[in-house]
Amino acid sequence: MDNLEILEQLNRKYDNYNRNTLPLCAAENVMSxxxxxxxxxxxxxxxxxxxxxxxxxxxxxxxxxxxxxxxxxxxxxxxxxxxxxxxxxxxxxxxxxxxxxxxxxxxxxxxxxxxxxxxxxxxxxxxxxxxxxxxxxxxxxxxxxxxxxxxxxxxxxxxxxxxxxxxxxxxxxxxxxxxxxxxxxxxxxxxxxxxxxxxxxxxxxxxxxxxxxxxxxxxxxxxxxxxxxxxxxxxxxxxxxxxxxxxxxxxxxxxxxxxxxxxxxxxxxxxxxQIYGEDYMKQMVKNTALLTSMLEPHFEILKKGNRFSETHQIHFHIESGELDTFYKNATFHSVTLNKRDKKIYRNSGIRIGTQEITRYGYSTAELSQVANVLSLLKVKQNSTTDKDINSILQKLVQNKTVHYCF
Missing domain, CATH: 3.40.640.10 (Type I PLP-dependent aspartate aminotransferase-like (Major domain))
Incomplete structure (x- = not known):
């Protein structure tokens, strides 16, 4: 295989990954x-x-x-x-x-x-x-x-x-x-x-x-x-x-x-x-609060008193014995997020972000499905669970049209 063929293969692999990923990594975004x-x-x-x-x-x-x-x-x-x-x-x-x-x-x-x-x-x-x-x-x-x-x-x-x-x-x-x-x-x-x-x-x-x-x-x-x-x-x-x-x-x-x-x-x-950013930021923080409220029944949310996060990030604690399994399941299903071992996570937790999914126009209906995916990732995986997650993800990842832009 020559270098051009290798390049084409790598590009196809990346495009397929990017197309089918649920982007919850707090450190990435999408340009218009x-x-x-x-x-x-x-x-x-x-x-x-x-x-x-x-x-x-x-x-x-x-x-x-x-x-x-x-x-x-x-x-x-x-x-x-x-x-x-x-x-x-x-x-x-x-x-x-x-x-x-x-x-x-x-x-x-x-x-x-x-x-x-x-x-x-x-x-x-x-x-x-x-x-x-x-x-x-x-x-x-x-x-x-x-x-x-x-x-x-x-x-x-x-x-x-x-x-x-x-x-x-x-x-x-x-x-x-x-x-x-x-x-x-x-x-x-x-x-x-x-x-x-x-x-x-x-x-x-x-x-x-x-x-x-x-x-x-x-x-x-x-x-x-x-x-x-x-x-x-x-x-x-x-x-x-x-x-x-x-x-x-x-x-x-x-x-x-x-x-x-x-x-x-x-x-x-x-x-x-300058033109679209204020509406984008308001919706992003609103989405953070909405998604947090949907995740609370399933996760130990890390927060200040009764206040939800005031940024794009949501942090939740997962016991160290369960963290690797959760992260492995997320990786398997191409749900991007970050595993954390810092003290503010009680030494074992997950960081997700709403900035990119907000850019794709996600609101209440989609966020509810995102919460469903994350809660299912906690469950020990079997063919039925995998099928349920994939069914939700197939619908979510189809919605990747960039909003808040020219």
Whole structure:
């Protein structure tokens, strides 16, 4: 078999998988055809050097003045959606953005506080901090409130020489009330990858709007989760003097060539999101509550008091002895979700998300069937159970028309 035949075989295998999957993974989404238009553009082959705040003509490429106008449009969108005075879409992913920022904002030996894996923090953060020579400790957390212990954190800020606070939550049902932080001169880097779409329409969740403008705050995130766009890292700030210092280091120190077609695709996505995003986010949170209420009779839902999740994510605990079986059954039936062993899941649980099925227009009727599938996955599989699950899935996966888009 030659390479072309192998490629065709792989493509058929993936297309079949994607067509027949029930997408409940909280970390993925689907792009519209409109957002995909720039991905085959010749703009991907062009170069621009320098930062996003000012065009540097000297030693730049001939087309740089044309490309810089796209930077300006992205900055306009960042201002309108997030209140940002600095918007940079040059990094490729959320973690690429975070790594670039840590290298630009801190030096080896600086002390930082980070969100730990047990509370839903991204597992790469301590690894990157260690590699960069940063001294890190975990942020104090209140497990009953599903949020950080701001009183303890503010005490640390006042009593120690703390360079920064890094919050990046992969598992998040309740957006943190970070406006309670009394930062002083401490840098806050808030990786809001999972909730970046929600933050666009909720100023209380946006540290650029809910915290003092003089604070050194970076709001960043990957743009392919609740923002249904390409894989980009979006970096935003309100404090321009702080942003200038970072921008000078990001380029030319850590980024040279960029993926301009990805940035253009992100621009398309954000223009579309400006128009349809608020309705999409409202329906997504509504779907989260609906699906949670349908799952409660069958699962031990993890929540704050009587409050359902306020994001796209639903977390539920499954005993460790049953977890592998549940996950194996989900994999067998192509139901995408995440197995978790973090403390916020009582060390054994499942994370699902409603962002992609909401994009497909799922509402009460479909969600009821999703709940049925998940409850059946708990049952020890036999031919009858498999048949019941497949019957439901065949109907659900036929409904994959993208909504909330041009």
């Amino acid at each position: 055809d409109f957002s995909k238009l720039p991905l085959s553009s010749s703009i991907q082959e062009k170069y621009i050097m320098g930062g996003t705040l000012d065009l540097q003509i000297e030693h730049n490429f001939m087309e740089s003045s044309l490309l810089f106008e796209y930077y300006e449009l992205l900055s306009k969108l960042g201002k309108e959606l997030y209140g940002a005075d600095y918007t940079d879409g040059r990094t490729l992913t959320g973690m690429n953005a975070l790594t670039t920022l840590l290298m630009s904002a801190f030096k080896a030996g600086d002390k930082v506080l980070i969100s730990s894996s047990d509370v839903g923090g991204h597992g790469s953060i301590p690894i990157i901090c260690k590699r960069l020579g940063l001294i890190y400790e975990e942020l104090p957390y209140n497990y009953d409130e599903f949020d950080f212990d701001y009183q303890k954190i503010n005490h640390i800020i006042k009593s120690e020489q703390l360079a920064g606070i890094i919050i990046g939550l992969s598992d998040i049902q309740y957006p943190p009330e970070i406006q309670q932080l009394e930062l002083q001169d401490t840098i806050l880097i808030y990786d809001a990858t999972q909730t970046l779409g929600l933050i666009a329409f909720n100023p209380k969740q946006n540290p650029l709007l809910s915290m003092p403008i003089e604070n050194k705050i970076i709001l960043l995130g990957a743009t392919h989760k609740t923002i249904p766009g390409p894989s980009c890292g979006l970096i935003m700030a309100k404090n321009l003097s702080f942003a200038h210092e970072l921008d000078k280091k990001i380029n030319p120190d850590y980024i040279r060539n960029i993926q301009m077609h990805q940035i253009l695709s992100l621009i398309y996505t954000l223009i579309e999101f």
